[in-house]
Amino acid sequence: MxxxxxxxxxxxxxxxxxxxxxxxxxSSDDDDVPVVKKKRVSNGKGKPSKKRVKKEENDDDDFGLESEGDKPIAAKKSKPQVKRKAKQESDEDDKPTQKPTAKRAPAKKVKKEEEASGSETPQSKKRGAKAKKEEGDEETKKGRKKKKEEEQEEVFRWWEQQAADGDTSEKWQTLEHNGVYFPPPYEPLPSSVKMKYNGKPVDLPLASEEVAGFYAALIESDHAKDETFNTNFFEDFVAILKKNPPRDGTKITKFELCDFRPMFEHFEAQKAQKKAMSAAEKKEAKAAKDALESPYTHCTLDGRKEKVGNFRVEPPGLFRGRGDHPKKGRLKLRVHPEDITINIGEGIPIPKPNMRGNWKSVVHDKTVTWLANWVENVNGNYKYVFLAAGSSLKGQSDMQxxxxxxxxxxxxxxxxxxxxxxxxxxxxxxxxxxxxxxxxxxxxxxxxxxxxxxxxxxxxxxxxxxxxxxxxxxxxxxxxxxxxxxxxxxxxxxxxxxxxxxxxxxxxxxxxxxxxxxxxxxxxxxxxxxxxxxxxxxxxxxxxxxxxxxxQQLDQGTPDKGTVQEKLNAYNHANRMVAILCNHQRAAPKTHEQSMQKMKEKLRGFKYERMKLRHALFAIDSKFKKKKLYVEDESDLDEDAIADHEDQWKAREIEKAEKKFQKDNEKLAEQDEKPQPESALKDKIKDIEAEFKRLKKERGTSKAELKREKPTEKIEEAIAKLDEKIKTFKLQMEDREAGKEVALGTSKINYLDPRITAAWCKKHDVPIEKIFSKTLLQKFPWALEVDSDWKF
Incomplete structure (x- = not known):
């Protein structure tokens, strides 16, 4: 402090x-730690798959709804500087280059000649099909690249226009949208699934069953252990029961006699079914959901297509609140079109709700930026639908x-x-x-x-x-x-x-x-x-x-000649100082200890790998044992730790082999081909077990045999890389531990001028993707163009 x-x-x-x-x-589970870039997963539409993220709206806006967007993208795994330079010299696009082998080049030539001759042999057909597939994949990649470039070109650079136009009271001239997306109606439970009262099943009408289900879903959570939550829920539940009494005449008067577990178990079984769905089934379900929501995700503002932030109306449920809120457990009622006022351009066709009913009112207010609003029943607060964080209107507000x-x-x-x-x-x-x-x-x-x-x-x-x-x-x-x-x-x-x-x-x-x-x-x-x-x-x-x-903290604490990770630690330290100043605190995430344990195991793996490389050097030439760099054993890596690491590694390898075997057979089944026999998996597992028997024999010998022979220079180079990797990883662990009780995201999103981060990244050669998530990059495009010497 x-x-x-x-x-x-x-x-x-x-x-x-x-x-x-x-x-x-x-408590919050958002660590907001710097991340590394992962391979982008396609959702079948040429775009990276989307995941939910927490709200990234103004911290002091009590009335905004939660919005959804993309989780932080990770940045590409950094490579040694020397290699990067070599790649740039060999290829302008900075793409990995591979020299084709002598065997591979003629094969490609033959393939082309066979295609040209129109040979009908099975082999040529197969090769031709492969070539077409590669050609199709290449076209898809080009299409995706082109689409991405077009999307980037379409970004409205409002910050350049704003300097000329200045700020005006009117925020827009034309606004067209499809309203808001209402959640689907309640689906009744199977007749065999009922809550119990005093040990007997209760026949509830749909309205009461739905409310009972809200509580049933939470009975294993901390909410159900909270006295205020339970009291408030039961009061509202009894009120609903008065309007919609049980069909069998049961009188529900005591909370202690209610048993919601049959409903809970049904919900858990549904979760398990969803989790067990194949990738194709999940993809199909997501496509169907996206198709329903697609008309509401964007609006047209002054002729431009802009993304809507929180277009979904909150479904009914139980209010949870934060901290010791006196209304936690209260029933949040279902919102209907009659509750909602929409804001739209004059003369624009009025959108129809996706459920029965008419809008409460329609206004044409150009001085506000919301698209719809309503009053929620628990606290009587207004809820607003705004444009997404990366929209021009939100960007202008942030910049001002x-x-x-x-x-x-x-x-x-x-x-x-x-x-x-x-x-x-x-x-x-x-x-x-x-x-x-x-x-x-x-x-x-x-x-x-x-x-x-x-x-x-x-x-x-x-x-x-x-x-x-x-x-x-x-x-x-x-x-x-x-x-x-x-x-x-x-x-x-x-x-x-x-x-x-x-x-x-x-x-x-x-x-x-x-x-x-x-x-x-x-x-x-x-x-x-x-x-x-x-x-x-x-x-x-x-x-x-x-x-x-x-x-001030960045200027004082950033090392000029440090590694990227050392600079990132300095950045996060500065962010923590602000979070402490602004009281952006949180309880340590429940998963923190588990996460730290996984990091410790990963660090042990790096050390194990380094030990094996050292021992390989000793096996080649014993003079390496006297070298200062290799004379000491790796810390925290005694015989028990080595045995434990190898056992865990072996279990992971067997599990990986089993999953690959299953996945390969699923693919073969889709193609109507014969699956692999169980013996293929058994042979693979036998090979894995043989490899780990060999590793077990090497314990305590200070000698190791590598799978592929390497010259001593390459082994020494690999050890040097591991030393750097271990150093960087230790810094990441320190950073994670230091930030376990501090919420870094709130200040980064709401209180820290993003231009400070953009200028700092340029000055210190730190990829901004390591700090800003994809959502934040879209939220602050106006901030990314500052010079490296810009100061707040």
Whole structure:
């Protein structure tokens, strides 16, 4: 925390430091660690397959729906610099080159001659079919490449046009879309699957059965262990039962007598069936789903095709909330067309809903960017459908947000001087305002709004109460409260003496449950700030301090001559400093220990491979045993570790052989060809077992035999590469461990100017794909064109 605070620049008339650690109560599984590029998998349409990702919308937008997009793409596995240079010299396209062997060249020639002569021999037919397939594959690749290039060319470069047009109140001139996609209707359970009450099956009508199913699906989760969740669910369930009572007359009055397990087991069986589907079946199911949703994925904005972000209406279910939300477990009702207002261009045909009903209303408001909205029933909040993160409208909004934060640099010293002077003002309101501004600036607290009785007890700066701050003389404050999304904010921090005296004064005048800043609210605060700079709010300060801290941390911590992984670790450290400053904390993912164990096993595999290469050198020439580079054994690799590694490796190889055997037979069956006999698999397994028997004999001998003979120079080169790989992998493990309780994604998406990352990557030769996911690259195209010397 102290590093992050120090980087936010010196404060006039005050010494600031910070200690302590924020503790999270909200769990997230998104590690957001740098990734490596994987081979793109085709979905049969010439595009990479898509996966779900978490919401990447504005962190402070309480009303946005979750959107779906692509998971982070991985970057290509980095190769040694020398090889890359050689490839570039040999091939302009930087593609791997392979010299055709003497045997292969004539074969190709014969193949062409046979095709030309029209020979009807079976062999020539086979070769001809293969050639046609290769030709077809080549055409497909070219088609995909062309389509990709066309898609890139079609990107609307709004950031270039914006400089000429300027900002206007109207966001668009023409807007055409197909409305929103409603989830399919409820499918009743088989007659044999029923919930039980007091040990007896209950015959529920569809409306009640659906609600029971919502809870049944969660009975093995932590939600079902939560008393508030269970109480709220049962209250709503009983209300539904009154309107739709059981057909057999059963009276359901006690939650403890309800047994939802038969429904749960049915759902689990359905999951298992889906998981067991073949690749072709999964592909077919996805194609059918995509065909239903395709009319809603894009809209036409000012004549341009733009992607819609969250076009799906949320299905009914149970509200889960975040943290200790008082309404968790409440029933989220099904949304109908009569609940939804759509925004569309005037004179455009009104789209028809994909379910029975008519829209609540249709508006033609050019000053807003939403396509549809409705009010959800649990919290009474508006839900909006916006364009996707990579759209021109969202991009313009993001750019304006970061430009405003960057513009604050010109005014920040005046703001700080003003609030420092007012810390000792005789007017209580001015003194409270100054103290609140100090917290917002130095600690990056959110401004905060008043909450109702039916909302989670989350607070921000202006809504802090007596019990949220503890005094520790001479000048330490201990903050402990629930912030946004019910994430605990705990921080012990040293503050300016005047701030300490003010908080003591405010506490002396109040008692537990009373607000500390009783004369200031967010409206007053933002009105006061707008006097220093047009559009300045407390939220702008948070964005400014996050981006400023990030820029300072990168400038101070990035090694000029480090490896790519060392630079990535410096980047993630800077990101962590911002996440700590902004309290973007989380509980360590449940899978963290398992993930770290897998990484340890992978590291052991690298060390094992290095040991075998060393022992191969010793077998060739014993003089290598005296070389300093090879004299010491690999750490953490004793005889038990070697035996364990070989056993696990052997099991994986056998499993791989079995899967390949099964897959090959499935392909042969599709082609109406005879499958391989079981003996082929047994022979393969026998070969694997023989190989591992040989490896077992080599244990403790300090000698090893490689599968393919290599000259000593090649073996030494391979060991050097492994040394580099081990070093890089250890850095990745350290980075993963350091970030287990910090959510890096929130600040990267919402608070860090993406131009800082783009410029840093260019300056330090780090591929931006190692930091930005595919979704973020699409979200911030305007940021990628900055020069390497650009600064926030």
């Amino acid at each position: 102290s590093g992050a605070l120090k980087a936010t620049a010196a404060r006039p008339n005050g010494k600031n430091g910070a200690k302590g650690k924020s503790v999270a109560v909200y 947000k970061f430009e405003k934060a960057r513009d604050l640099k010109k005014h920040v010293n005046r703001v700080r001087a003003a609030y420092n002077d007012n810390l000792k003002s005789k007017e209580m309101k001015a003194r409270q305002m100054a103290t609140a501004m100090y917290f917002i600036d130095v600690l990056a607290l959110r401004a905060g709004n008043e909450k109702g009785d039916d909302e989670a007890d989350t607070v921000g700066c202006c809504s802090l109460r007596y019990e949220h701050i503890t005094l520790e003389p001479p000048n330490f404050l201990v903050f402990d409260f629930l912030g946004k999304d019910s994430i605990r904010y705990y921080n012990r921090v040293q503050v300016d003496e005047k701030v300490f005296k003010n908080i003591k004064l405010f506490k002396d005048q109040t008692s537990e449950g009373d607000p500390l800043f009783d004369r200031v609210d967010t409206t007053d605060l933002n009105k006061h700030l707008s006097g220093f700079m047009k559009g300045l709010t407390a939220k702008v300060f948070r964005t400014y301090n996050a981006s400023y801290t990030f820029q």
